[in-house]
Amino acid sequence: MERRKFLEFSSLGLSAITFSSFKSSSPIRKPIVISTWDAGIEANKTAWKILSIGGSALDAVEKGVMVTESSQNCCVGLGANPDRDGFVTLDASIMDHQFNCGSVAFLERIKHPISVARRVMEKTPHVMLVGEGAQQFAVAEGFPLESDKLSNDAKKAYENWLKKSEYNPIINIERTKGNNAFAPPKLETGEWNHDTIGMVAMDANGNLSGSCTTSGMGFKMRGRVGDSPIIGAGLFVDNEVGAATATGQGEDVIRICGSHLVVEFMRQGLNPEMACKKAVERIIKAKGVEKSKQIQVGFIAINKQGDYGGYCIQKGFNFAVCYAEEKNFLVDGKFIL
Ligand code: GLY
Helix, strand or coil, X not given: CHHHHHHHHHHHHHHHHHHHHCCCCCXXXXXXXXXXXXXXXXXXXXXXXXXXXXXXXXXXXXXXXXXXXXXXCCCCCCCCCCCCCCCCCEEEEEECCCCCEEEEEEECCCCCHHHHHHHHHHHCCCCEXXXXXXXXXXXXXXXXXXXXXXXXXXXXXXXXXXXXXXXXCCCCCCCCCCCCCCCCCCHHHCCCCCCEEEEEEECCCCCEEEEEEECCCCCCCCCCCCCCCCECCCEEEECCCEEEEEEECXXXXXXXXXXXXXXXXXXXXXXXXXXXXXXXXXXXXHHCHHHHCCCCEEEEEEECCCCEEEEECCCCCEEEEEEECCEEEEEECEECC
């Protein structure tokens, strides 16, 4: 009996090993672009225009997220919620297929932090510029200094927040306060808290790139920087393996080097969805279940086959997937808690 069980087990094990040892024979799905949240649909459209005519993944992920940065109705870019002192501060990062990367953090009054991040990557020997120095660099590169006036929505949200001034910054939990329903939160009450767009793409040549841009947590402490501009946390690309990006509570993504971890799980043979799931599990293990219920983190990833996937801590996260003009759709992220 024991011997029979052993033989059954080993034959199953053997077939699993054999199966995963061979490369999939299905054709590579490329080009492809995926991005976080529903704003990703519009961003993907712009990225797709570039990818579909043979443009580079790097151009696609920059131009794609610029759409969201320009949107005054979204919580990315200068239209977004300010910090608790009333100033919008922006973080962004970009990475190409050759481990080149650039990022900016705590950047004020610049409309397209993602493009400044790309300039840091392409025109300096550095990876990251922050604050006043990042702004100086942007202006020297010809980026106009915008007004520091808040958008109408952000002004309303900030005024509302000031009434209590409670320091309780949370992001991306799609739960309307009080009723536990997963209805979309309302911007005017400061509940609309999508903070980030992260995008990863593979172009027709099979090269990967990624971008990530955010205003961070609404009403955050001045100077607070999240995961989005940190290479390996908010974004990571390894052209041999895949690309991943993150959204949600940045501190918890930084703690586990989230996007790098997702890529490493893919290197070990997991598909993008399972790799994202394992990274989410790591956060929950580090933080504990009860505390993890208070936050949201979502990861999305693609591999070199053009497989895609995402996973999050709790219900409410979605991401946009595009691999043809008529195939640009939202996927609900699977969740653990
Ligand atoms: N994930 C964005 C942030 O924490 O700032």
